[in-house]
Amino acid sequence: MLECKNIGFYYNRSNWLFRNIHLSIERGEIIGIYGKSGSGKTTLAKIMANYLSPMEGEVLVDGEKSNHSEVYPVQLIWQHPEQAINPKWKLSKIFEEAKELDQDIPSILGIKEEWLNRRAHELSGGELQRFCIARAFHPDTRYIIADEITSMFDAITQAQIWHALIRLVKERNIGVLAISHHISLLERISDRIIDFNQLKGASEKSF
Numbered sequence: 001m002l003e004c005k006n007i008g009f010y011y012n013r014s015n016w017l018f019r020n021i022h023l024s025i026e027r028g029e030i031i032g033i034y035g036k037s038g039s040g041k042t043t044l045a046k047i048m049a050n051y052l053s054p055m056e057g058e059v060l061v062d063g064e065k066s067n068h069s070e071v072y073p074v075q076l077i078w079q080h081p082e083q084a085i086n087p088k089w090k091l092s093k094i095f096e097e098a099k100e101l102d103q104d105i106p107s108i109l110g111i112k113e114e115w116l117n118r119r120a121h122e123l124s125g126g127e128l129q130r131f132c133i134a135r136a137f138h139p140d141t142r143y144i145i146a147d148e149i150t151s152m153f154d155a156i157t158q159a160q161i162w163h164a165l166i167r168l169v170k171e172r173n174i175g176v177l178a179i180s181h182h183i184s185l186l187e188r189i190s191d192r193i194i195d196f197n198q199l200k201g202a203s204e205k206s207f
């Protein structure tokens, strides 16, 4: 289980962004989360993926705090794939770096052989995002935080990407936190849905 226990965070000492966040994600479960722009969803995602440290509380991954191992078991996928991939690299380098990736992952995600010889700016955002998703499926990954990962794409691309991602996480028993402003998308993909504002307001309740 991926657990947020009593998490509190601020960027500015005089103004807590949120406090008392309690949230648990089981392996194999997909939780959808929505909420007002600027409410702190991306910040919580960064805390859960160990990019930021909370001022209060702790994140436990299957009962353990981060041990700063090489590959963190919680992988974050961002909204903007073009910012997550070095523009100078040929895409084949993504897979050269991620040597331990299962062979079947690129084809499940619809990654075409011919894309591997191109650089990031020679692919569309939807094509590029498939590489970011593939890379997140390291054998050590147990949880994925998906922060608005398809919001820039058309409905068909969005459906294709989520269809593949759900197949991969269910096969591998990976827990997912999906952040989106599109509640209709969350309704289609999630096992349960949480309003981030409720999460922020719930001092005692655990989600």
Ligand SMILES: Nc1ncnc2c1ncn2[C@@H]1O[C@H](COP(=O)(O)OP(=O)(O)OP(=O)(O)O)[C@@H](O)[C@H]1O
Residues within 6 Å of the ligand: 011, 017, 035, 036, 037, 038, 039, 040, 041, 042, 043, 044
């Ligand atoms: N590095 C930073 N330094 C200072 N303030 C920040 C920083 N990053 C984010 N913020 C502020 O923290 C608040 C929460 O931002 P965050 O990106 O977590 O919200 P969000 O709920 O994900 O928003 P959106 O739905 O628009 O993506 C915002 O007011 C934002 O301006």
